[in-house]
Amino acid sequence: MVSYSAYESITVDVDDGIATIEFHRPEVYNALNNEVMLDLKRAFDEIQLNRDIDAVVITGEGEDAFSAGADISQYAGTAEDHDPLQKDRQELFYEMYQKPYDCHAPVIAKINGYCVGGGLIFAMYCDLRIAVNDAKFGVPTANIGQIPTGGSTWRAVELVGEAKAKELVYTAGMIDADEAERIGLVNHAVPRExxxxxxDGIVDGIQDTGREAVKNSKRAINGAVHADSLETAREQEAEIWWEQFATDERRELVDEFNEGQ
Incomplete structure (x- = not known):
């Protein structure tokens, strides 16, 4: 196992093609402050340089929380007190949220407890979300007189639809893991044990397939999400398809398949 550079608030370990990131602020439910954001941004930049990484798994220390969201103490005071600091911070948040979405490898949020506010936004930008069935989810920004940020309004509508996204934000309420699974916010809600x-089963599945095919599939799917039309999405998909077709991986796996028939 390889440990990446020392970080203040997270750890990053790479073993057999899997990068594991863990938040280390259990005393504040793994809240996301400036230090966490900067650590995450740097960690994903390092991971992006390692094309041998097949998947990234992110979780929180302890059994209470994946992340309880932004550190609210950083928002106290008037707008004048924070200008231009808050604008810069929101830009940092957006850059950090985008990192797992843009990462070359699939990113899995391993949600072991509360997943709230900025923590939920970060999880939404991951490719997959697997949660314990006693986890809680919410976007309580209205409770502190704020609105969701970091591109989360677009991402929430994309994942759960306009009506459900509005309900979650307007009420600032919490939902359980079963409801989160039902509305498509998480892929699976499972017992803690x-x-x-x-x-691990999902990670094994990723590594048992064509690893470059998985990464290029992520590019194609993300491209389709942002495409302005079916035709644009199809053209982008066709270009990526041809890139994958030209790989040794594709040739070798097709040969293996044919030999097994």
């Missing part, structure tokens, strides 16, 4: 096994 099955969380490791479920995530």
């Amino acid at each position: 099955e969380l490791d096994e479920t995530v």
